[in-house]
Amino acid sequence: MRWKSLMIATMVAGGLGLAGCDSVSDQGAVSVQDHRSADIMEFHAGLMVLDSHLDTPAKFHQSGYKFDRKSSWAEDGSHVDLYRMNEGGLDGGFWVIYIPQGPLNEAAFQAVRNAALMRQTAIREFAARYNEHVELAFVRDDADRILSAGKKIVFQSMENAYPLGEDISLLETFYAGGLRMIGPVHFRNNQFADSATDIAPLHDGLSQFGEQLVRKANDLGLILDGSHASDDAVRDMLALSTTPIVLSHSGPKGIYDHPRNLPDGLLLDIAAAGGVIQVNAYGAYLEKRLPSEAREAALAGWMAQYGGDTSDFSLDQLAAMRAARAQLDAEYPAPRSSFETFMAHLLYMLELVGPDHVGIGSDWDGGGGVIGMDDVSQLPRITVALVEAGYSEGDIAKIWGGNLLRVLGDVEAARTSDLSSPNLVQ
Ligand SMILES: [Zn+2]
Known part of the structure; x- marks a missing residue:
């Protein structure tokens, strides 16, 4: 499992934001927190x-x-x-x-x-x-x-x-x-x-x-x-x-x-x-x-345009409905x-x-x-x-x-x- 340990070790300094948040000495020694995080990552990897x-x-x-x-x-x-x-x-x-x-x-x-x-x-x-x-x-x-x-x-x-x-x-x-x-x-x-x-x-x-x-x-x-x-x-x-x-x-x-x-x-x-x-x-x-007021307003607008029975929608109309929803979700993300x-x-x-x-x-x-x-x-x-x-x-x-x-x-x-x-x- 060594390969796995190595991949995770790279995360210690970066991705999780766990390391280096407390004191690092003038000599650049690794902090106690760094050691602890590295140990936990090593443990997780195993x-x-x-x-x-x-x-x-x-x-x-x-x-x-x-x-x-x-x-x-x-x-x-x-x-x-x-x-x-x-x-x-x-x-x-x-x-x-x-x-x-x-x-x-x-x-x-x-x-x-x-x-x-x-x-x-x-x-x-x-x-x-x-x-x-x-x-x-x-x-x-x-x-x-x-x-x-x-x-x-x-x-x-x-x-x-x-x-x-x-x-x-x-x-x-x-x-x-x-x-x-x-x-x-x-x-x-x-x-x-x-x-x-x-x-x-x-x-x-x-x-x-x-x-x-x-x-x-x-x-x-x-x-x-x-x-x-x-x-x-x-x-x-x-x-x-x-x-x-x-x-x-x-x-x-x-x-x-x-x-x-x-x-x-x-x-x-x-x-x-x-x-x-x-x-x-x-x-x-x-x-x-709870969604933001802006998202609720946007959802209400989307529902007014596309809501209700969609069974007689053409494929183009369905595609437009989905595209409009995707745009809405991108603009006003769900909480x-x-x-x-x-x-x-x-x-x-x-x-x-x-x-x-x-x-x-x-x-x-x-x-x-x-x-x-x-x-x-x-x-x-x-x-x-x-x-x-x-x-x-x-x-x-x-x-x-x-x-x-x-x-x-x-x-x-x-x-x-x-x-x-x-x-x-x-
Ligand atoms: Zn399920």
């Missing part, structure tokens, strides 16, 4: 740093995105590429298969099933194409092996089980392709579960299909992800699952009362069952962010949360459930990121803040990946299926 919710696969087929071309959030709004992973010491994590939800009917299920299978194929193509730098991971022990080889770790997860339609056996196909974590639901209720953000519950938790999904995930050896599920659906998952559950990108209601955040009691129940809460850096769930607000959520969670049950799931390339942690290149800031908050090196290692891998190990140990996941492409 950790296995995983994020449980990388939405980057949605970009794989977008023109303009290349994993091996260094970009920036300011340039194109992206958060993850190989260079920024190296800068920030991010070793990989769970790369997401996400397809937006449509109607709950057979025709839609069929279309979306194909889209999800293609997305999994895209992840496998990505691993094959960049095989010098990344590798698919199928079991917990793969993580150490891949990291030792100097590569990025690619576990797969599915956000929203909607693409399974009403055929839960399809989960076997995704498992064989490498899927190791699944969340039943997203923004809206579906055939499996109620969403945290839909208007009213449909099933009061999990549906019968949802219960079958939990059993199938337990059988195959998939981590169950309660992010986006309603509190009742999470309670049902906890009650039914034979293995601990994870929230891949969620936060505490105790800091901000938003439907996507969970109440203390439920978070404690997840921890008591051995689970892990991976804390989110998605601004809209961190605090109520963003600060790194300190993200840390408040993380430290609250740590205080509540303890360092054995907390991780990081920032929703990179899915809307995550805060001022001062715009993309993955700035992840060492979290390590610095955790050290400053008094957490031990052992705790921080667990937070950055140890806890998540512990649950994967639990899930592997409890699996009852004999279906294997052949390592088809390396």
Whole structure:
């Protein structure tokens, strides 16, 4: 891992603004603060740093995105590429298969099933194409092996089980392709579960299909992800699952009362069952962010021109609408949360459930990121803040990946299926 340490060491003097802020002697000796920062950077570089919710696969087929071309959030709004992973010491994590939800009917299920299978194929193509730098991971022990080889770790997860339609056996196909974590639901209720953000519950938790999904995930050896599920659906998952559950990108209601955040009691129940809460850096769930008056006025103008029913818009009109919105967002940016607000959520969670049950799931390339942690290149800031908050090196290692891998190990140990996941492409 020496290569990784060296890349991060270059950040000490510059990017994070941590070094050199207190006294430097006349002889130019390095200050105590410099030494401390360098030590923390070295420590961060030696950790296995995983994020449980990388939405980057949605970009794989977008023109303009290349994993091996260094970009920036300011340039194109992206958060993850190989260079920024190296800068920030991010070793990989769970790369997401996400397809937006449509109607709950057979025709839609069929279309979306194909889209999800293609997305999994895209992840496998990505691993094959960049095989010098990344590798698919199928079991917990793969993580150490891949990291030792100097590569990025690619576990797969599915956000929203909607693409399974009403055929839960399809989960076997995704498992064989490498899927190791699944969340039943997203923004809206579906055939499996109620969403945290839909208007009213449909099933009061999990549906019968949802219960079958939990059993199938337990059988195959998939981590169950309660992010986006309603509190009742999470309670049902906890009650039914034979293995601990994870929230891949969620936060505490105790800091901000938003439907996507969970109440203390439920978070404690997840921890008591051995689970892990991976804390989110998605601004809209961190605090109520009020737009400036100028932005509100501009939005009102945009809505007056384009709002309402756009179903009879021509392609040119739709393009003009999007361009006008992009210009508005550039001129009057949406309010963003600060790194300190993200840390408040993380430290609250740590205080509540303890360092054995907390991780990081920032929703990179899915809307995550805060001022001062715009993309993955700035992840060492979290390590610095955790050290400053008094957490031990052992705790921080667990937070950055140890806890998540512990649950994967639990899930592997409890699996009852004999279906294997052949390592088809390396
Ligand atoms: Zn999400």
